[in-house]
Amino acid sequence: MADENEEQQTKGLSRRQFLKNSGYVVGGAVGGGLLGGVFTQNFIGTTDAPDTATEGDTTSPEQLTHARMFFKRQEDFDVLSAAVERIFPDDETGPGAISLGVPYFIDKQLAGEYGFNSREYMQGPFFEGAPTQGPQSGMLRRGIFLGGVRTIQNIAQNEHGESYFDLEPEVQDEILEAFEDGEVDMTGVASDEFFAMLRTATIEGAYSDPVYGGNYNMDGWRQIQYPGSQMAYTDVVAEEEFVEMDPVSLHDHHE
Amino acid sequence: MATELPRKEAVVVGVGWAGGIIASELAKDGIEVMGLERGAERTIDDFIMQKDELRYAVRYDLMQDLSKETLTFRNDRDMRALPMRQLGSFLLGTDLGGAGVHWNGMCPRFLPYDFEIRSQTIDRYGEDKIPEDMPLQDWGISYEDMEEHFAHFDETIGTSGEDNEMSAPRSTEYPTPPMVETPAIRLFKEASSELGLHPYQGPSANLSEAYTNPDGQTIQQCQYCSFCERFGCDYQAKSDPIITVIPTAKETGNFELRTHANVRSISYDGERTDGVYFIDMLTGEEFFQPADIVILTSYVMNNSRLLLQSEIGTPYDPDTQTGVIGKNYCYQIQTSVQGFFDRQFNMYAGAGALVGHVDDYNGDNFDHSDLDFLHGGAIRLMQTGIRPINTNPVPPGTKQWGSEFKEANAHYLFRTLSIGAEGASMPHVNNYLDLDPTYTDSLGDPLLRMTYNFTEQDRNLAAYQTERMQEIMEEMGANDIVANPDIGDYNIRPYQSTHNTGGVIMGGDPDTSAVNNYLQMWDCENLFVVGASAFAHNSGNNPTPTVGALSYRAAEGIKQYYENPGPLA
Numbered sequence: 001m002a003d004e005n006e007e008q009q010t011k012g013l014s015r016r017q018f019l020k021n022s023g024y025v026v027g028g029a030v031g032g033g034l035l036g037g038v039f040t041q042n043f044i045g046t047t048d049a050p051d052t053a054t055e056g057d058t059t060s061p062e063q064l065t066h067a068r069m070f071f072k073r074q075e076d077f078d079v080l081s082a083a084v085e086r087i088f089p090d091d092e093t094g095p096g097a098i099s100l101g102v103p104y105f106i107d108k109q110l111a112g113e114y115g116f117n118s119r120e121y122m123q124g125p126f127f128e129g130a131p132t133q134g135p136q137s138g139m140l141r142r143g144i145f146l147g148g149v150r151t152i153q154n155i156a157q158n159e160h161g162e163s164y165f166d167l168e169p170e171v172q173d174e175i176l177e178a179f180e181d182g183e184v185d186m187t188g189v190a191s192d193e194f195f196a197m198l199r200t201a202t203i204e205g206a207y208s209d210p211v212y213g214g215n216y217n218m219d220g221w222r223q224i225q226y227p228g229s230q231m232a233y234t235d236v237v238a239e240e241e242f243v244e245m246d247p248v249s250l251h252d253h254h255e
Numbered sequence: 256m257a258t259e260l261p262r263k264e265a266v267v268v269g270v271g272w273a274g275g276i277i278a279s280e281l282a283k284d285g286i287e288v289m290g291l292e293r294g295a296e297r298t299i300d301d302f303i304m305q306k307d308e309l310r311y312a313v314r315y316d317l318m319q320d321l322s323k324e325t326l327t328f329r330n331d332r333d334m335r336a337l338p339m340r341q342l343g344s345f346l347l348g349t350d351l352g353g354a355g356v357h358w359n360g361m362c363p364r365f366l367p368y369d370f371e372i373r374s375q376t377i378d379r380y381g382e383d384k385i386p387e388d389m390p391l392q393d394w395g396i397s398y399e400d401m402e403e404h405f406a407h408f409d410e411t412i413g414t415s416g417e418d419n420e421m422s423a424p425r426s427t428e429y430p431t432p433p434m435v436e437t438p439a440i441r442l443f444k445e446a447s448s449e450l451g452l453h454p455y456q457g458p459s460a461n462l463s464e465a466y467t468n469p470d471g472q473t474i475q476q477c478q479y480c481s482f483c484e485r486f487g488c489d490y491q492a493k494s495d496p497i498i499t500v501i502p503t504a505k506e507t508g509n510f511e512l513r514t515h516a517n518v519r520s521i522s523y524d525g526e527r528t529d530g531v532y533f534i535d536m537l538t539g540e541e542f543f544q545p546a547d548i549v550i551l552t553s554y555v556m557n558n559s560r561l562l563l564q565s566e567i568g569t570p571y572d573p574d575t576q577t578g579v580i581g582k583n584y585c586y587q588i589q590t591s592v593q594g595f596f597d598r599q600f601n602m603y604a605g606a607g608a609l610v611g612h613v614d615d616y617n618g619d620n621f622d623h624s625d626l627d628f629l630h631g632g633a634i635r636l637m638q639t640g641i642r643p644i645n646t647n648p649v650p651p652g653t654k655q656w657g658s659e660f661k662e663a664n665a666h667y668l669f670r671t672l673s674i675g676a677e678g679a680s681m682p683h684v685n686n687y688l689d690l691d692p693t694y695t696d697s698l699g700d701p702l703l704r705m706t707y708n709f710t711e712q713d714r715n716l717a718a719y720q721t722e723r724m725q726e727i728m729e730e731m732g733a734n735d736i737v738a739n740p741d742i743g744d745y746n747i748r749p750y751q752s753t754h755n756t757g758g759v760i761m762g763g764d765p766d767t768s769a770v771n772n773y774l775q776m777w778d779c780e781n782l783f784v785v786g787a788s789a790f791a792h793n794s795g796n797n798p799t800p801t802v803g804a805l806s807y808r809a810a811e812g813i814k815q816y817y818e819n820p821g822p823l824a
Contacts, residue, residue, distance in 0.1 A: 087656040093665050114314065121325040121340045123694065129337040132330055132746040136337055173657065199656055207643040208309035224665045226603060226643045229306030232478035233604030233640075238435050242599035242669060253304060 065213050066104050069111035079149040082165035084202045086172050094223025102205030105214030115142035139188035147187050148194040209250045221247040257543040263289040266546035268518045269553030271353025273785040273806045275500035277550050280810035282509035293517035294350030302487035308642040312485045317357045319347035324696040328747045330708040338694050343748040352496040359484040359607030360460030360493045362414045363796040364405050364423040366618035367398035388684045392791040395763035396772040401804050408803030412494035413466035413474050416458030421614035434463045439600045439672055440611040443636035446730035452615045459608030460494040470503040481640020483607025521565040528782045551784045558788040559688045559758035560703040568769050568778045571687050579769040581688035583757040585793035588678030590717045592724040594733025599669040605640030616723050617795040628715040630679035632795030650735050676720035679795040683710045688758045709745050717742045754798050756790035771824035773812025780822050785809045
């Protein structure tokens with residue numbers, strides 16, 4: 001029952017893995033256990049946030065950008081969400097990747113120039129290079145991310161019999177660590193390369209200006225005391241004591 | 256078939272600092288100049304909403320579009336050169352103002368030693384001190400002769416700074432006072448002084464106060480907003496070509512600018528040039544721009560590439576070590592030491608050139624008799640302003656993701672200070688530029704190929720500088736210190752510095768240099784090649800002021816040539 005995409009993304013896998021994978025894909029497609037979780041957490045994140053939500057208004061304009069532009073399948077997006085939440089978890093330091101909108105941030109990035117590597121040299125011929133020569137893959141980031149989340153899901157299904165997003169956090173971490181250590185076979189890219197991209201994209205989503213759909217309510221900045229894009233620090237730059245201030249965003253410059 | 260345009264007296268290829276300076280000086284003198292810029296027009300209005308780390312610092316909005324043109328790279332000649340597919344090690348500029356728009360504004364001059372490095376090394380240590388595989392050359396001019404041109408550049412950009420006994424002597428005062436001293440910089444200076452060094456506030460093109468230059472252009476006062484390098488300044492407080500020399504050139508009425516004009520070759524009959532061929536990148540149309548004098552003022556890479564592609568000058572051959580185009584490509588050796596502290600510093604505030612600077616281990620300011628390297632480098636604590644995507648300081652051994660990372664990053668983001676050394680890069684016979692045999696740009700022209708690796712000299716210098724920085728960091732009272740003295744092989748991926756030099760080097764001898772000390776081609780008297788491509792080696796300081804000074808020097812030469820054509824040296 002595997003469709004064309006499924007076949008493409010299994011090219012790098014052994015026949016045994018492929019057969020196993022084909023069996024679960026049908027079942028996996030109806031999973032999406034995190035769907036509720038995503039919305040719940042966002043909702044909680046918004047109402048708890050002290051500075052954004054206007055009273056009586058639960059749908060801020062920012063929330064209307066929370067829809068998928070790149071990922072077509074809910075399951076892919078749910079695997080991505082669960083993975084970035086492990087990289088940047090909701091904890092005592094502050095809100096995690098899902099509350100900050102990081103999955104939507106990554107989705108938007110993949111839909112645009114970043115996903116198409118549009119300002120990078122993508123002409124062949126392609127050869128594997130030395131580590132000092134930088135990335136040499138002919139694959140676009142959108143393909144690498146899609147292949148990446150599906151490979152994560154394959155491993156979860158094959159080795160643990162469950163969708164990645166239904167696994168215990170410790171098990172989710174173990175799977176990510178295998179990617180980080182370069183131990184997973186992927187098509188067109190080394191798994192540590194993919195993990196580094198996923199980690200970097202998560203940090204970008206947590207700490208970039210909210211205009212890109214992540215760092216929701218500037219809560220990524222608040223948890224590290226980063227003041228955002230203030231217009232001037234002439235009064236602060238020579239101060240001995242640390243000066244903490246409420247962050248400002250590009251939105252504040254735009255008014 | 257190229258459309259021939261009306262003849263111009265001079266054509267400038269690439270309009271950044273070098274092109275802007277040449278254009279303004281010639282145009283002020285009544286010479287008609289055409290400026291060809293392959294990128295788009297750019298004005299200060301482009302920078303109003305620029306405080307955006309993702310767009311500019313991470314996604315490189317102001318940088319060259321590599322899908323159209325890049326270079327290939329290999330560490331040595333046994334490796335297959337492969338394209339630099341993504342930006343990393345250095346950030347090539349694009350559009351009007353070039354890399355002069357996204358610079359930090361660090362303005363130290365090269366040292367007198369730099370211009371006569373071979374002679375001075377032999378005088379002090381004997382000829383044996385220079386390794387056989389290091390083609391170390393004097394620049395064919397002394398610092399004394401360059402000083403007035405450095406002063407001219409400082410007056411144009413309004414450099415903020417203070418004198419120091421270890422840096423290059425000056426004939427004039429800094430146009431504006433030094434930038435503010437922050438607690439972090441003060442700590443660095445006090446620790447350095449304790450160790451007997453001579454720290455000072457680094458020279459800066461982020462101005463400490465508003466300044467109007469002799470051309471009548473005003474640069475505003477820096478607000479320490481921390482968006483300098485990789486950004487254009489929304490306050491017009493960082494001197495760049497767009498707010499200084501380019502408007503000066505335009506105001507004369509003698510300067511015409513054509514953007515999206517990508518020069519592919521220089522017309523050359525074996526002795527002279529009579530103009531350049533370019534493609535209009537918007538329409539794809541080809542043009543010939545005839546001119547009496549052609550001045551190449553593009554970035555290091557393109558100056559070499561255009562000469563190689565136009566078959567002007569003899570390409571450097573590493574086997575015979577003859578030929579000059581592509582020779583002595585150099586870079587810099589960036590090392591750093593991180594220190595973790597208990598207290599927090601307001602490090603989110605800063606400016607590109609807000610820096611405590613030590614020159615005691617730069618140039619030949621210290622005795623190299625018992626050292627296994629030449630030159631040295633500036634040691635600095637820079638407060639450019641921390642931005643959170645690209646700066647995640649966590650102590651060694653911390654997991655790079657998950658709660659452990661989040662907590663450590665939140666704790667240490669403003670409790671970490673870093674000292675950096677900008678190590679000089681000496682030439683090596685196997686480090687050079689030529690044309691790639693395989694890969695082409697979007698127009699089908701061969702890419703430039705870079706063959707480069709760090710040398711023994713570089714590794715020894717890096718290890719030495721790291722030890723010195725560690726001493727300072729210990730004196731500063733850091734709890735934990737991270738220092739890595741081993742630089743390994745040159746890697747084109749992580750950002751190091753946009754301080755690429757060489758390829759079209761200056762000198763006193765046509766056999767070992769491509770241009771004379773007016774940057775006039777030995778092999779083509781009405782062609783001048785201006786920029787850091789002229790550096791015969793790279794120093795332990797930032798290159799822009801030296802590029803500026805050489806541009807003013809070249810402008811003098813071009814004006815002389817215009818009056819009285821012929822070889823200037």
